[in-house]
Amino acid sequence: MFCYILRLRYFAVGVFTTLPHQQNLLGLLKYEIESLLLSLNEPLFRAQQVYEAIYRHGLSNFANITTISKKLRSTLDEHFLIDYPKIDQVQQASDGVRKYRFVAMDGQAFESVYIPEVVKVGRVTNTLCISSQTGCSLECKFCFTASLKHYRNLSVAEIIGQVFAVSHDLAANCTTKKPIENTRVTNVVFMGMGEPLLNYDNVLAAVKLLIDADGMNFSNRRVTVSTAGIVPRIYDLGRAVQTQFAISLNATTDEVRSQIMPINKKWPLNELIAALRAYPLSPRRRLTVEYVMLGGVNDSLADAHRLINLLSFIPVKINLLPLNAHPRTSLHPPSMEQVLKFQKVLRDASMNTIIRSARGQDIAAACGQLGENDPK
Numbered sequence: 001m002f003c004y005i006l007r008l009r010y011f012a013v014g015v016f017t018t019l020p021h022q023q024n025l026l027g028l029l030k031y032e033i034e035s036l037l038l039s040l041n042e043p044l045f046r047a048q049q050v051y052e053a054i055y056r057h058g059l060s061n062f063a064n065i066t067t068i069s070k071k072l073r074s075t076l077d078e079h080f081l082i083d084y085p086k087i088d089q090v091q092q093a094s095d096g097v098r099k100y101r102f103v104a105m106d107g108q109a110f111e112s113v114y115i116p117e118v119v120k121v122g123r124v125t126n127t128l129c130i131s132s133q134t135g136c137s138l139e140c141k142f143c144f145t146a147s148l149k150h151y152r153n154l155s156v157a158e159i160i161g162q163v164f165a166v167s168h169d170l171a172a173n174c175t176t177k178k179p180i181e182n183t184r185v186t187n188v189v190f191m192g193m194g195e196p197l198l199n200y201d202n203v204l205a206a207v208k209l210l211i212d213a214d215g216m217n218f219s220n221r222r223v224t225v226s227t228a229g230i231v232p233r234i235y236d237l238g239r240a241v242q243t244q245f246a247i248s249l250n251a252t253t254d255e256v257r258s259q260i261m262p263i264n265k266k267w268p269l270n271e272l273i274a275a276l277r278a279y280p281l282s283p284r285r286r287l288t289v290e291y292v293m294l295g296g297v298n299d300s301l302a303d304a305h306r307l308i309n310l311l312s313f314i315p316v317k318i319n320l321l322p323l324n325a326h327p328r329t330s331l332h333p334p335s336m337e338q339v340l341k342f343q344k345v346l347r348d349a350s351m352n353t354i355i356r357s358a359r360g361q362d363i364a365a366a367c368g369q370l371g372e373n374d375p376k
Contacts, residue, residue, distance in 0.1 A: 022079060022080055022081050023080050023081075024080070024081055024082070024083045024157050025050070025054060025076075025080050025081070025082050026054060026083060026084065026156075026157040026160070026161055027155060027156030027157030027158075027159075027160065027161075027205070027209075028156075029205060029208060029209065030047070030048075030051050030212070030214065030215070033047045033050055033051045040072070042072060046068055046072065048214070049065070049067040049068055050065065050068065050076070051214065051215070052214055052215075053065040053067065053068075055212070055214075056214065056215060056216065056217060058167065058168070059082070060082040060084060060164070061082070062077040062082070063077070083157065083161075084157075084164050084165040084168075085102040085104065085110075085157075085158050085161045085162060085165055086102060086103065086104075086165075087100055087101070087102060087166075087169060088101045088102060088103040088109070089101040090169065090173075091363040091365070093359070093360040093361070093362050093363045093365060094362055095360065096116050097113060097114065097115050097116070097359045097360030097363070097365050098113070098114040098166075098170075098365075099111060099112070099113050099114075099360060099363050099364070099365040100112045100113070100114070100162070100165070100166055100169070102158070102162065102165070104134075106152075108134040108151045108152060109134060110133070110134045110154060110158070110162075110194075111131060111192060111193055111365075111370045111371065112128055112129060112130050112131060112162045112166055112192060113128070113129040113192065113360060113365045113370070114127075114128050114129075114166055114170065114185070115127045115128075115129065115359050115360070125187055126184060126185050126186045126187070127186070127187040127188070127189055128162070128163060128166055128185045128188050128189070129189050129191050129192045130159060130163065130188060130189070130190060130191075130192050131154060131159075131162065131192035131193035131194055131370070132153070132154055132159060132190055132192070132194040132195070132199045132202070132203050133150065133151075133152065133153050133154060133193055133194025133195065133198065133199055134148075134150075134151040134152055134154065134194070135148035135150045135151050135194065135371065136150055136193060136194050136195055137150030137195070137198070138261070138262065138263050139262050140228065140248075140250075140260060140263075141259070141260045141261075141329060141331060142250075142260060142292050142294060142323055142329055142368055143329075143368040144326040144327075144328055144329070144364075144368055144369050144370065145193045145194070145368070145369075145370045145371045147328040147371075148193075148371045150194075153194075153198070153199035154199065154202065155202060156202045156205045156206050156209070159202060159203065159206040160206045160209055160210065160216070163185060163188060163216070167184070167185050170184075170185075186222060187218075187222045187224070188210055188222065188223050188224070189223075189224040189226065189246075190203060190207075190224065190225045190226055191224070191226045191246070191367070192370055193370050193371055195227065195230065196225050196226060196227060197225075197227045197230035197233035197234070197237065198230060198233075200230075200233050200236065200237075203225065204237070204240055207223060207225065207241055208241060210223050211241070211243065220241075220242050220243045220244070221244060221285075223243045223244060224244035224245065224246055225237060225243055225244070225246070226245075226247070226248060226288075226290065227246075227247060227248065228248045228261060228263050229247065229248070229261070229263055229264065229272045230263070230267070231267040231271050231272055234272075234275040234276070234279060235275060238278070239280075242280075244285075245279060245287055245288070246287070246289070246290055247272070247276060247287060247288070247289055247290065248261075248292070249291055249307075249310075250290070250291055250292045250294075250298060251264075251269075251297075251298050251303075252269075252298065252303045252306035252307050252310060253269070253306065254268045256297060256298055257269060260294065260297065260298070260331075269310065273310055273311075273314075276311075276314055277313070277314055281315060286316050286317045286352070287314060287316045287317075288316070288317055288318075288319060289311065289316050289317070289318045289319065290321060291307070291318060291319065291320050292321045292322075292323055292367070292368065293320055293321065293322045293323060293333060293334050293338075293339055293342065294323055294331045294332070294333070294334070295323070295331070295332045295333055295334040295335070295338070296334070297331065299334040299338050299339070299342055301341060301345055303342070304342045304345035304346055305345060307346065308345070308346065308349045308351060311351070316351070316352070317352040317354070318346060318351055318352065318353040318354070319354055319356045320339060320342065320343060320353060320354070320356065321356045321358075321367055322334065322336070322339055322355075322358070323368070324358050324361060324366040324367055324368050324369050326368065326369050339355055340355075343355055
């Protein structure tokens, strides 16, 4: 019987097709695979080969790892597997956005959204918006996902497995030569279902795998973690890893923010802004501020001026997102005229401000709509 020096969080939840005597290697960090291979009396360089095969090359069948011996392949195949979350449904929007629904063995569903975009001639950005939880517990009043019951955190394998599963699907099913459908995921954002910083350990491990040069090899400028404001974890994340960071702010007073985002009652704006000011940024990097615009709630020009004051001396770029309608909110988006006026106030104060157009609305894939097709 093998003795594995592995963290419990990876193997505690049997959510895949794993047989009782098999463990999923997907989601293990490099040192954990090293511990596993050492327990098999294999040298450390074998662990490096297995690690790179799983993460850099995206192999999910041990037989295809030709850098290791047939004997080791057979041993690994007998006791382990490399298992991605299973795609239950794929929908494609008229604008090229694809939404993926995954269903785990415990019946819980989560979604990813693939967003292809031609940034400029010759440059394509293909962003994958991934989930960190099934549902969400934060109860933000403008978000459909928040109306779903918070079922559980996703495992590391379920988080990064979304990237692999979607990438394989795109390679197999998007064969057109149009740049907008280039099948390589270039950016990953933790802006899907759930609050990433409430699943901190697994999200942090997933980020490390994504940006590891020997692993999935994403630039840390192309991985973004977003939060609604879990203040202690903002400090932890800043100390632990360097990546892009986004805050879902959405209001300029505690009164309004507490009404639309109950998490503000626990960590009000003064604590949140202090955490943003302390967040470590390398030169020329900026925090991203997401501001969902709600008609008659947070869209006044007074709000715009307060937003300028709140964010003063913090290097930020601001994304204005007019509310994406869904059946479980009484809130509504402001007029585009008001959105443009709001943007002008910010730009006149030299704040980098972009109005984000909704993508994938016809399949409920836009921000705040995920989970809409989930019967639960």
